[in-house]
Amino acid sequence: MSELPPIAVRFDDPACADAAQPFRVGDKWTGVVLRCLEDGAARRFGELRAALPWITAKVLTETLRSMERSGFLARSAYDENPPRVEYALTPLGRSLLGPLDTACAWARAHGTEIGDARAAYTGDRPVA
Amino acid sequence: MSELPPIAVRFDDPACADAAQPFRVGDKWTGVVLRCLEDGAARRFGELRAALPWITAKVLTETLRSMERSGFLARSAYDENPPRVEYALTPLGRSLLGPLDTACAWARAHGTEIGDARAAYTGDRPVA
DNA sequence: CGGTATCCACGTTGATACTG
């Protein structure tokens, strides 16, 4: 299985610019994990860690547990040495990808307008 | 201008069941405010308050400020007695409605599956 | 009417260290 490239901070990445990203899927990191698994392949914990170096192991674990609990992904543990654990999207998890794409498309089309609006915002509240 | 009906807790309402609602737009209440203004009409602060009685004035003010700052809505204050302030979506704010509908459609189609998955979840992690 | 000011409880994130 090929290594996942680290997910750079992209505009359509919920990890970056929460400020400029009005759409969120699930918890803070759910969207990025979905992106890591969107091709349908199963990934090991370490692969996900390597792809998302800015998430601590603890938070990644919590995110994966939460997604598992909601039925978005399935966890498979193999009793080997060294241990191996794999995560893959379920059909329910894959069903999130469409709306996620819609949100990302919005961000690509309009995201910069948010920054423009904030830059232009003075806090003045003229009286009509 | 007609009174806004209170927004009941609907499944596609981000206010209810954060747990079962994986999509969020902006801050906690941004989505509901968008819904209140989606018809394009301007609403007074008090109208929004009445429609969203479960949001405190402070938090509603913060939400409106944040949305104004991001360019999602425009605030108009009229120097009258008693004071009048109106909020209306900007074109940028209206552009959010499409993705919001997509997210709500997902929730209607798949939302119950999350609850099912949680009910079925035992925390057992069988070893393969 | 349309807000602010103040204070607080809570949940989430994060750093660090440790383990089967």
Add this chain to the structure above:
DNA sequence: CAGTATCAACGTGGATACCG
């Protein structure tokens, strides 16, 4: 390798009271 334990820091959200 794939986690867990612990603790600290922070931001959000909410209750209440007051103001121009």
